[in-house]
Amino acid sequence: MNAVLQSAKDAGYAACHACNKVTRWQAPSLDEQSRCPRCNSVVHQRKPDSITRTWAYLIAATVLYIPANTLPVLTVLKFGSGDPDTILSGVQVLFADDQPIIALIVFTASFVVPILKIVGLSILLISIQAGWNSKLRDRTILFRSIEIIGRWSMLDVLVVGILISLVRMGSLASVSPGPGATAFGAVVVLTMLAAHSFDPRLMWDAAEDS
Amino acid sequence: MQQGMNAKCSRCGCILVDNKSCSIDHSLAYALAAAVFFVLANIYPLLSFNIEGREGTCRIIGGAMQLVERGYWPLGILVLLTGIIAPLLIIAGLLYVLIPVCMRRSHPSLPLAFRILNGLRPWSMLDVYLLGAVVAFIKLDDLSETGMRVGFLFLCALILCVTLAINALDTHKLWTHLEGESAQ
Numbered sequence: 001m002n003a004v005l006q007s008a009k010d011a012g013y014a015a016c017h018a019c020n021k022v023t024r025w026q027a028p029s030l031d032e033q034s035r036c037p038r039c040n041s042v043v044h045q046r047k048p049d050s051i052t053r054t055w056a057y058l059i060a061a062t063v064l065y066i067p068a069n070t071l072p073v074l075t076v077l078k079f080g081s082g083d084p085d086t087i088l089s090g091v092q093v094l095f096a097d098d099q100p101i102i103a104l105i106v107f108t109a110s111f112v113v114p115i116l117k118i119v120g121l122s123i124l125l126i127s128i129q130a131g132w133n134s135k136l137r138d139r140t141i142l143f144r145s146i147e148i149i150g151r152w153s154m155l156d157v158l159v160v161g162i163l164i165s166l167v168r169m170g171s172l173a174s175v176s177p178g179p180g181a182t183a184f185g186a187v188v189v190l191t192m193l194a195a196h197s198f199d200p201r202l203m204w205d206a207a208e209d210s
Numbered sequence: 211m212q213q214g215m216n217a218k219c220s221r222c223g224c225i226l227v228d229n230k231s232c233s234i235d236h237s238l239a240y241a242l243a244a245a246v247f248f249v250l251a252n253i254y255p256l257l258s259f260n261i262e263g264r265e266g267t268c269r270i271i272g273g274a275m276q277l278v279e280r281g282y283w284p285l286g287i288l289v290l291l292t293g294i295i296a297p298l299l300i301i302a303g304l305l306y307v308l309i310p311v312c313m314r315r316s317h318p319s320l321p322l323a324f325r326i327l328n329g330l331r332p333w334s335m336l337d338v339y340l341l342g343a344v345v346a347f348i349k350l351d352d353l354s355e356t357g358m359r360v361g362f363l364f365l366c367a368l369i370l371c372v373t374l375a376i377n378a379l380d381t382h383k384l385w386t387h388l389e390g391e392s393a394q
Contacts, residue, residue, distance in 0.1 A: 018325045019385045020226075038389045039321040078353055094349065102348045105341070140222035147332075154292060154335050158342035159349070161273025161289040164280070166259045166266055166346065173261050173353065177282050185285050192332060204221060 007204065014045045047199040054125055057194035062118055064183045064190065069111070071180030074160050078173045086180055087111060087156060109155040110184070117153075117191045120146050121198060128202045131210035136203060143200045150192050157185045226382075233380035234387075238312055240375035241304040247368035248301055252294065254361035256343050261354040269361065270294055270339065296334035297372060303327030304375055311387060321388050331376070336369045 014025040016036035072084030094103035163175040216228040255267035270293045277286035350356045
């Protein structure tokens with residue numbers, strides 16, 4: 001750690017979460033929260049209850065990840081026949097249809113990315129709570145990557161939406177959504193909220209304190 | 211700081227301030243183009259599907275409406291939010307903030323509008339939607355004849371313009387500008 005570098009928090013400043021304006025930090029009183037003079041959003045030195053909130057979203061996402069993968073997300077019917085597909089069996093169908101690139105994209109976006117987000121954020125949270133002080137830069141980069149790739153796991157939900165509105169020919173061909181899709185959509189939203197409520201500066205704070 | 215340079219966090223290396231040239235004019239131009247493509251991408255169908263002489267097409271709003279109709283309303287709302295509402299509010303927000311700034315006018319609601327549009331950015335998933343359309347296209351191709359329609363091109367153009375509008379914008383400069391206006 002570079003001892004010359006003092007954080008804004010230690011120097012008594014706070015940055016606005018919305019517009020990044022740095023202001024002198026005043027602890028909020030009971031009836032008044034401190035607000036950003038530039039954009040009027042509530043200012044905190046660190047995101048409030050970041051660790052608790054992130055854990056809560058992550059646990060909810062982990063629980064829903066099970067029905068998201070075991071229940072069918074959609075059923076494609078041609079001439080009245082067809083089996084319900086889960087996310088993984090959908091990937092297998094794409095592989096069987098000789099579409100390995102698309103199969104890999106779907107597999108990554110729908111299966112790997114949610115796991116990476118849940119495991120990655122859990123490690124980051126544990127690293128704060130255990131007060132690790134190594135690989136701070138790498139861990140911050142890991143967080144930023146999680147934040148950026150997270151939205152791509154919405155892919156399967158959007159594919160279901162496109163397919164059911166495109167294929168509506170009754171007994172000839174039809175596509176219907178399955179309950180797994182709802183669970184899957186919830187996982188995506190919950191992991192995005194988890195990443196949003198995580199404050200990477202806490203890792204640096206924890207490293208300084210330890 | 212000189213134009214074209216940026217400032218990085220000394221701890222984690224994240225870009226803090228990116229000093230861009232003529233950012234507001236460029237961003238406004240792209241946002242205006244994005245508004246046009248938004249309308250076109252929502253009017254024209256993206257894909258078509260033919261089976262036994264019958265043809266079906268789909269638009270962005272169709273998927274959301276079908277999900278709601280079949281009882282999957284939380285997913286329908288999610289598709290509506292990520293595919294239509296969030297992009298619409300981002301484009302509208304950019305125009306709402308950048309037009310007065312370009313005309314050197316000010317309004318007390320501009321900081322709030324800019325704050326909302328920044329908060330909505332992760333929820334606009336047109337790029338993911340585009341990939342979804344490609345996946346749907348390939349998935350159906352072995353079932354029967356599937357075609358890309360003109361709406362698909364408009365969606366590509368829309369994504370390009372929104373991305374360019376946001377990337378061209380120097381948020382630090384704009385916030386400083388908005389702050390200066392409100393202080394007067």
